[in-house]
Amino acid sequence: KIRVGGRLEEPKYRRYVPSLRYYLLLSILRHERDDEGISPSSFAASVVATVPDKKHAADESLLEPYAYISSTPGKDIRTALIDCFDLWLHVPDPAVLSEIKHIVSSLHDASLLIDDVEDDSNLRRGVPVAHAIFGIAPTINAANYVYFLALERCLALNNEGASRVFVHEMLNLHRGQGYDIRWRDSGSCPTETQYVGMVIDKTGGLFRLAVGLLQSFASANRDVDYVPLVNDLGLYFQIRDDLLNLVDDEYMKGKSFCEDLTEGKFSYPIIHCIRGGKGEGEGGVGTAASTQLLSILKRRTEDVDVKQYARRLMIDAGSLRYARDECVRLKTEIVTLIDELGGNGPLLKVIDALHAQVEKIPENFMNR
Structure with missing residues (x-):
């Protein structure tokens, strides 16, 4: 009492x-x-x-949307990055390292469930999205359930620093997602600087969470600041994703043709085109191309001909080339940062593998 x-x-x-x-x-x-x-x-x-001291007994029947998306093969980049950063940080307990991987992987898959609902997507990893099969409400509940199961696992590691990292980066992730949604639903095109801030919150959040958890248990380099590198990795990953969404046939097989246009998303090349080739201020907003592209975004069209026309507007504005050049710049910066941190061969291989798709983009998408 x-x-x-x-x-x-x-x-x-x-x-x-x-x-x-x-x-x-x-x-x-x-x-x-x-x-x-x-x-x-x-x-x-x-x-x-x-409060009971035993672990919560999860009801697997309520987690079917999560089990569904987890069973479809993904790129698993985050697990690869954890292994790469552990070469610097040396988490001594393999069981803890395994838990960190599970926490990050489960958070990522759960966030995809929410993303697909919020974006009204049709496909994920080449199969129908979870909410198209299980319904919106069960999918949202399953994703939130997994968030807290991951938090429970993090708390069970009994490391206050790890718990702080978890909460801090999940807050960042949701703030970034909130900006992305608000811009899309209001039809308000952000500046490039605003976009970068959103991506550092949203995409960089899970990357920083993973590295932060590793550092909380590290036996080496605990005080090294990896945030600039991790932020660059998140930014590279997102701009690359934005670019491939518009030009890569293999990428589109897992989703749909130029899906970002149907979602009304302000991606990196779309922002460049709408702002008339300007990153800041109002730039060229109001030109024929920017007005037309903004109108197409607001329509949430699934018409392939209209989306091909929108892509041509971006090609003519040099926006796809601009996005590719930024990927090249970020990759160069990432390699430099890795070298300054003492080198990391496996991490460089991951970056090279990601960049290979950028290098394969046909030149006709880059011509103005």
């Missing part, structure tokens, strides 16, 4: 999941007050005592 205003009452927290005990305890002990006669320390101890 706990004392509330001079009365002893039964606590009302018996059904809360185990991870709540840690957050309640940390929150109360860090902000000790004695409101309404409640003793913070005794209250925290009482709450912790009533």
Whole structure:
């Protein structure tokens, strides 16, 4: 029982999941007050005592949308990056390293479930999106369920630094996703600087989360600042993805033809074209090409002829070349940063493999 205003009452927290005990305890002990006669320390101890100490028993039948997307083969870039960064950081316990991989992988797949709902996508990894099979509500619930299962696993590692990284980067990820959605739904084209900030939040979030978890358990290089490298990796990955979405036949097999146009997404080359070849300010917004492309985005068209015309507008504006050149610049910067950090052969191989698709883009997409 706990004392509330001079009365002893039964606590009302018996059904809360185990991870709540840690957050309640940390929150109360860090902000000790004695409101309404409640003793913070005794209250925290009482709450912790009533929360079961056993791990939550997940109901797999509620996780079918997640199991579905996890069973379809993806690029698994994040697991490869974890192995590469571990060559620098040397997490001593293989079990902890395995848990970090599981946490990051599950968060990524769960975020894809949400992305596909928010983008009204049709295909993911060459198969129908999960919500087209299981429904929107069950898919959203499964994704959120997985987020908290991942948090539970992170808390079970009993490392406050890791828990802080987890929460901080998940907040960043959702902030970035929020910007992306707001621009799309309002039809407001961001500047290049705004786009970069969004990508560093959204795409870079899981990359930083992975490296941050590794550093929380590292036996070497714990104080090295890998954030500039990780941010560049996230930015490269997203701009490359934006470019391939518009030009790569193999990429389109896993989704649909120029899917970003159907989603109304302000991707890197689309922003360049709408802003008339300018990265900042209003640039050339208002030109015929920018006005037409913006109108096409707002229509969320699935008409292939219209999307081919939109792509031609971007080719003529030099926007696809601009995106490719930025990929080349970022790759060069990434290689330099890797060298400055002491070198990492496997990481360079991952970057080369990613960049190979950029180098294969036909030159006719680059001609103005």
